[in-house]
Amino acid sequence: MSKIEEKKVVFVIAESNFHDQEFLIPKRILESAGIRVFIAGTTNILSIGQYGLRVKPEIILPNLNPINFNAIVLVGGTGSKELWNNKLLHRKLFDFNKSKKLICAICSAVGILAHAKLLVGIKTAAYASDKEIIKELGANIGSNDIEIDNRIITASGPEAAVEFANIIVQKLKRS
Numbered sequence: 001m002s003k004i005e006e007k008k009v010v011f012v013i014a015e016s017n018f019h020d021q022e023f024l025i026p027k028r029i030l031e032s033a034g035i036r037v038f039i040a041g042t043t044n045i046l047s048i049g050q051y052g053l054r055v056k057p058e059i060i061l062p063n064l065n066p067i068n069f070n071a072i073v074l075v076g077g078t079g080s081k082e083l084w085n086n087k088l089l090h091r092k093l094f095d096f097n098k099s100k101k102l103i104c105a106i107c108s109a110v111g112i113l114a115h116a117k118l119l120v121g122i123k124t125a126a127y128a129s130d131k132e133i134i135k136e137l138g139a140n141i142g143s144n145d146i147e148i149d150n151r152i153i154t155a156s157g158p159e160a161a162v163e164f165a166n167i168i169v170q171k172l173k174r175s
Helices: 020-032 076-083 089-100 107-115 128-136 158-174
Strands: 008-012 036-041 071-073 103-108 146-149 153-155
Touching: 020 158, 036 071, 071 089, 071 107, 071 146, 071 158, 076 107, 089 103, 089 107, 103 107, 103 158, 107 128, 107 153, 128 158, 153 158
Parallel strands: 008 036, 008 071, 071 103, 103 153
Antiparallel strands: 146 153
């Protein structure tokens, strides 16, 4: 069994309007558990959160390789809807899935997984205003703020960020 310190997770954020707390809370919890967190985006220019947090992605999507990571976390916020139909990100998610890596999304970022067709038949949590479209795309909407279906972890929004991050840490410790 590998040490938690050797685990690496990549967070994917939108270029603008990612949710600051859905980024900061899980990042801090994972890092405090000894997990290395990397940030990916569509570009390497400074990304600005809904509440002003500024983050510079270290990796651009074309260079994102699942072989380098144990998990991917899609950060929500209104800007994540700009990534719902990003075909390159969808291909990267397929690669993570094929490699049997942990795939995690919170709030509106769950829509990225739904549009990539990775939630068909999967029990899913989602942001309230996104539930109907995610259901139409084949997901089974659960009643909890966090749903775990095999290697896919979804969360409803910022109120679930602490538990979401703790579950990711637990899953990584067991892998």
